[in-house]
Amino acid sequence: MNNSDVKFHILVAFNQPVEGLHLVLVDGDLQIIYAGYTSQLDMFVEKGIYRLKVNLIDYYQEYLLIVDADKTFHFDFDYPSVAPILSFKATHDYLCKNLEAFSIQSTNPNTPDRPNFLFFGAKYDKNTFPELVPVTLLTSYSILSSTNEILIEFNTDNTRFNNEEGWFIFSGKLDNGLYFLKANGTEDPRIFPFYIYDHYQTQFMIRYHNKADMENCFFFYSNKQSFRREAEEYLVLDKIMYAFKDYKNFQQLTDSDHGIIREHPFLVTLVRALQILATGENTDFTDCEFLPLPDLELLAGNKQLIELNNLLPVLSAVMTRFAVNENNSGINFEQELLIDMVIDYVKYDLYWNNFSQIDAPYSNLTGFMDRLDELTRSFITHPYIINVKGNTYQERLIQAVTRLIATNQTKEAIKLLTRADSISTIAQQLNLPTSQVFRNFDTYNDIYNKINPTQ
Amino acid sequence: MEYAIIIGIDHYDKRALSGAVADAEAFAKFLTDMQLVSNPDNIKLLKSDASNQIVIGYEIDSAIEAITENAKTHRNETNRIYFYFSGHGIGNTFNNTALCMRFWPKMINHCISSLDYLTGLINKGIFDEVLLFLDCCRENDTMIKGLPPIGDWQNKVGERVPKVLVCNSTIYGKLSYEVSIDSNQKRGAFTSFLIESLKGDADTNNSGRITALDLKQHIENNFPTYALKYNKIQNGSASTDNGGDNIVICEVKKLEEAYNFEITFNRNSNVTLYNKNADKLRTDNVVTGDKWHYKLEKGNYVLVDNVSGEQKTIINFSENTMGYEQF
Incomplete structure (x- = not known):
């Protein structure tokens, strides 16, 4: 690097308000001059070419910094968020605004039969894969009762869609209980179990590249009853899921994330199951309300609840994403259980339905x-x-x-x-x-x- | 004495690969060119082909036995074995990968256990250094059980406890990618990076040699950057045991050429190359096909198209390796 004593003031910030970014700043000599968790950098550096490496969950991005004067750098962090939140590249105004508007409208307390199930399907980008047209996708989805009766089939009458903008949204009112969301029109048909609870909106979000991104779709049980584009809880959900992969990643949750978890019983439930599985005891959020999802209770070893419910041998789709074994410190699923079969063979599906x-x-x-x-x-x-x-x-x-x-x-x-x-x-x-x-x-x-x- | 078992499998019944055999050949060539295996007969290169039924597993055990017998005749020397695999893989645990053999998945569990084979090599009691390089996916499947080596691999022979280095192309639970290094040939991103690393890129302190610790740090710090160049998010991992950090993998040959970086232009424009201190090295008009040759120090560099504003980062990890970029 220069031997010059001249140093320049640089400020590096991101256009998305993301908690828990891991930043590494590498100077022109390839030496690491900063590494840590922060959302912005404010420092003095010598003139030179720098690279900023940014990690969040399992996403990675790099940025170039040419420093030849005092400079402020504002970067976009392009985390591939499934929920259209926090102005990520995959979020788009035409997605988040429409979903937010539809969500608020459909959850208005004055609306008769206020919907408690919200489905959001969208392309990651409306300009890609023109052959993928929402009106042809929505008919792939149907909701089944716990006795395998088709209750609702998505169609042009009951589902909002916009072919140009690449999204489709459904909302409906269901009685409390267990249901199945069937995705039948893809090369990889799936059946997802979900539940309806009092005072919660069950949300399902799925995105499309050239085909449905089944690996990253998820359910969220919202006690907020609606979707907000600035909502941070979906990103916290991703972080918790990352901790299911390796419990060490739980440390990446920030104080702010902990505050968000406290407000969302579904997230509390996930942390509860995570900690019981990983450490044998639930140490955080023990005083918080949780949502008794049967499959998570099964993972947490709550046999009493299992006996009280008409429960299926399935895991929540979000759980199976990160169902892995790590030596002795991770999540271990008992062999011989049907759960293993589900993970092993058909992943998210009820195996007997996946004909x-x-x-x-x-x-x-x-x-x-x-x-x-x-x-x-x-x-x-x-x-x-x-x-x-x-x-x-x-x-x-x-x-x-x-x-x-x-x-x-x-x-x-x-x-x-x-x-x-x-x-x-x-x-x-x-x-x-x-x-x-x-x-x-x-x-x-x-x-x-x-x-x-x-x- | 040095030995190598090098496996490359493209020809799977389902999900055939394109670059695994080329990777294996490249790794074997690297060991030969660098004289890291002094006797070419000690390199056992097992690669699939449309007309053969290699590798189905027994060849590996057979090669290990042949190598072991030979190593016994060099009992008083420092014996090193390289075990390289390129093909499909499945993550069993953080330190065990099922390496898929030729007839996977048609033939049930047609995989070998990387951990069992590593244990088997350690237990031979004839090797002082064991180096494993695995370029394969490690997506999780706890139900797959890789097969152990044939014979008595679990019982330790003798007193030798080898230094161990294990390099994985990806972290547990993640995919490993093939990328188009040039327009004609796909290659494993990790193997390409690995070979460049061992040629000199991993010599981060310019010591003239590369230790296992150097390689570990280079993989951790720089492989994600390399993969991102090909629009892939991939993290490699490396671990050592029993003093494996101290393994001197190779000496770095000093590059004799007048330049160590070639930039080929695919545009007609005006371009500036900035050095690591953000000073202009050169500004010039270029046309498609033009080449700039430079002797670059280790560091970050930037090419800027002064017409379109497009920028491209160039990273030169070592003065002793040739770098190529297109802009």
Whole structure:
């Protein structure tokens, strides 16, 4: 660098009010002259070419600073936010303003049957992928009841959309309870469970590149009842999810983030489950209201709640994004649970609804109905399922299969049920994890049959 | 004595890769050119091809056994083994990656465990330095179980406890990318960076040699920048054990050429090159195809198109490696 004593005053700030940025400033000699968590830099440096490295969650961006005078640098931080918040590049006025307006309108207390479910789908940028037109996307989505009945199918009458601006928004009023959001029009069909609670708006947000970004869509249970473009809680949600990946990342939550968590019972619930899983005890926000989401309670080991609910063996979509194992300090999911199967095989879906994953032919239709009852009874003796009160699984499975029969998908139904029946037996015989057998059923079934020719 | 097992697999039944074999070949060539493996017979290069059924696993065990037998005849020397893999991978844990073999995923669990193979090499008791380089994805799947080496890999032989370096192309749970280094060939971003690092870029203190610690720091500090050049967000990781930081991986050859940086222009404009002190090095009109050659010190540089205002950062990590940029 220069030997000059002359130093210039630089101020580096970001156009987005983001808490918890990790900044590294590298000088012309590639030496790190600053590293730390801050939202802006205010310092004196020598003339030169600098690079600023910025990290937030798992997003990374670099900036060039040519310092030859006192300068102020205002940069855009282009975090790919799914929620159209905080003026990120992926936020756009035409997204956040419309969503905010629609959200406020639809949650107006004077509105009859005030909606408590809000769906937001949008491209990341309206100018990309012109072949992707919202009016053709919205019909992919439907809401199912907990008994697999289609309650609502999105269409041009009940869903707002703008093809030019690349968004579609739905809101509706549902009774409290468990529902499923089905996304059927993609190459990768998914079914997401969600819940409706008193005094909360359940929000689902999904974005599109050339196809739906299923990895980053999420549910949010808002006690604020509406969406605000300056809302910070969605970014805090992302940070909490990052901590599910590695609990060390929980330290990246700022004091301000902690304040936001306190105001949102859904976030409190997530932290509660996170800490119980990672450390064995819940140490933060213990005096705060939380939202008793059954699947999170299951993760937190609250068996009492499991027995009291008609709960499905699924994880919230947001949870599965970061369901990973780290040596001994991370989140461990118990082997053999159906939860593992869900994560392992179909990730976000109820495995028995994800029939598109099953492509091999099956020809034996003899005695199907007799076999059905036998198989489902066998199915519900799974160690996980027997902890659930009642015959929820059996009923649900029968309904799902019956519906498949009606839609001429019997072969798939039988094959699915055959799998459910045989997995545990084969896994035990071959000393393999059940989910491994589940994933590779045909191969292991062949091996099993060769070992046991009388089967 | 030095040994290397180098694996590159492009030809998977599903999700074939484009650059893994080229990466393996490049890494083998690097070891040969730098004479890091003095006897070419000690490099076992296993690469897939449309007409072969390599690598399905046994070749690796066979190569390890052959190398081990040879290393026993050099018992009194410092024995080093490089284990390099480029292909598909699956993250099992933070320190264990399932390395996908040729018939994955058609053949169930057709993967080997990086941790078990590392343990097996350590337990051979004949190596003093074990260096693992893994250029593959590490997306999480706790259900996949990579296979261990054949034979008795779990029982330690002898008293030697080797220094260990493990370099991963990406952090646990994340993808590893292939990028277009030039218009004709895709390559693993990490392997390209790794080879340039070992040629001299990682010699951050200009000591004339690169230690495992140098490489670790260079990967941590500069690989994300390198990946971002190709519009990828990718962080590598490196770890050492048993004094692995002190492994001297290689000496850095002094570059004899008159220049160490070539800038090729793809525009007709007026351009300025600024040095790391933000002083103008050169301002000139350029046309497509023009080349500027410079001997640049280590540091940040900037090219500015004085007509459009477009800027491009140039980073020269070392005076002893050739750098190329297009602008």
